[in-house]
Every structure is written in structure tokens, then in C-alpha cells.
Amino acid sequence: GAGVSQSPSNKVTEKGKDVELRCDPISGHTALYWYRQSLGQGLEFLIYFQGNSAPDKSGLPSDRFSAERTGGSVSTLTIQRTQQEDSAVYLCASSLEDRQPQHFGDGTRLSIL
Amino acid sequence: GNSVTQMEGPVTLSEEAFLTINCTYTATGYPSLFWYVQYPGEGLQLLLKATKADDKGSNKGFEATYRKETTSFHLEKGSVQVSDSAVYFCALSAPPGYSTLTFGKGTMLLVSP
Numbered sequence: 456g457a458g459v460s461q462s463p464s465n466k467v468t469e470k471g472k473d474v475e476l477r478c479d480p481i482s483g484h485t486a487l488y489w490y491r492q493s494l495g496q497g498l499e500f501l502i503y504f505q506g507n508s509a510p511d512k513s514g515l516p517s518d519r520f521s522a523e524r525t526g527g528s529v530s531t532l533t534i535q536r537t538q539q540e541d542s543a544v545y546l547c548a549s550s551l552e553d554r555q556p557q558h559f560g561d562g563t564r565l566s567i568l
Numbered sequence: 569g570n571s572v573t574q575m576e577g578p579v580t581l582s583e584e585a586f587l588t589i590n591c592t593y594t595a596t597g598y599p600s601l602f603w604y605v606q607y608p609g610e611g612l613q614l615l616l617k618a619t620k621a622d623d624k625g626s627n628k629g630f631e632a633t634y635r636k637e638t639t640s641f642h643l644e645k646g647s648v649q650v651s652d653s654a655v656y657f658c659a660l661s662a663p664p665g666y667s668t669l670t671f672g673k674g675t676m677l678l679v680s681p
Contacts, residue, residue, distance in 0.1 A: 488669075
């Protein structure tokens with residue numbers, strides 16, 4: 456379809472492992488966002504990309520979290536040395552340009568054992 | 569900083585009842601306001617938005633009016649349906665992170681036949 460695509464839809468991994476989450480934004484959307492949805496914290500902003508650069512990464516909770524975007528399209532969110540508190544649904548959104556309505560993917564449900 | 573407060577759920581209604589979900593905000597500068605909806609098993613969808621004071625956003629029978637004097641953006645619908653059962657999120661974007669969304673914790677709506 457033409458929406459935001461995220462993979463995998465579910466990921467279960469052991470504590471201490473690294474994980475990589477992928478987001479394919481809507482074609483032509485220059486802005487891309489990552490959020491985290493967890494039971495205790497609700498929906499939290501993680502990082503924002505405009506093109507390939509990240510002018511706002513203020514929401515990344517620790518240096519174990521990083522993200523990149525290549526070709527102004529696909530983005531990957533990497534969590535190193537996962538902890539149980541990283542368990543959450545990770546949502547990606549894109550918008551045509553900065554400050555336009557954001558369109559969300561279905562998310563990746565991450566479970567850390 | 570920016571914040572959004574919305575009423576806790578679940579809100580339980582019978583079909584055809586009137587719905588109000590309260591949302592108030594704190595923001596620096598002049599925010600844009602949004603309601604997003606998350607149906608069971610699906611991703612977040614933009615329901616409606618308003619970008620300046622006294623604007624009314626509307627979609628699918630839902631309405632919300634941007635009230636600057638009371639810093640509120642309450643969601644209303646005159647006659648709910650079972651298919652409206654979902655989680656509703658109030659959100660804003662405002663300086664300094666104008667491109668990113670700050671969400672409320674969400675309100676679950678359950679509509680029974």
C-alpha cells in the first residue's frame with residue numbers, strides 16, 4: 456500500500472541483544488519521526504529527521520538508542536544492549552514536509568525477555 | 569515545556585449517546601492541535617486538527633474547537649457508534665519542537681450496542 460510501513464511487526468529478543476527496527480515512509484515525504492508507546496509512559500517522541508539529517512534527537516532516552524536515515528527514505532532505529540524497560544511499541548510517522556500532519560505506521564512491538 | 573492532559577478512561581457509552589473527551593494543553597508559543605485515533609489492532613490515524621484559535625476541526629461526525637482562552641481542545645460527537653470504540657489521543661505541536669508531537673496519555677472509548 457501507500458502508507459508508512461514498519462518491520463518487523465513483532466520482535467522478541469533477549470536482554471542484552473541489539474535490535475534494529477525499520478521504517479519505510481510514504482514516498483515523497485521528507486520528514487520522518489520515531490515515537491515510542493509504552494504502558495507507563497504513553498506516546499513519547501524519540502527523534503525527527505528532515506531528509507537525512509536529524510535536527511531533533513532530544514527524545515532518545517540513552518546512548519544505547521540511535522537512528523539513521525539514508526537516501527531521504529528508509530530509516531532504521533537501533534537499540535543496543537537491550538533492557539527490559541525498552542519493551543514497547545515503536546511507531547514511525549512521516550509527513551510531506553515539516554509541520555504537516557503526520558501519518559503513522561502500525562508499529563513494531565518489541566518485547567525484551 | 570509542552571504538555572497535554574486528557575481525561576482518563578475508559579469512557580463507556582451506549583450507542584447513540586453524546587461523547588465528550590476533555591483535552592487541555594500547556595504550550596510555549598502558538599500550538600497546532602490534533603486528535604488521533606487508534607482502532608484495535610491498528611496504527612494511529614489523524615482524526616482532525618486545528619491550527620489557530622477558534623478553528624473547528626471536524627471529521628467522521630467528530631468535532632473539536634481550538635479554545636485559546638481555556639487552552640482546551642475537547643473532542644465531541646453527537647451520536648456514537650459501536651465502530652467508534654478506540655483509543656483517542658489529543659496532541660499538539662509547538663515551539664521549540666514545532667515539528668514533533670506531544671501526546672496526551674490517551675482515552676479509551678467503549679461503545680456498546
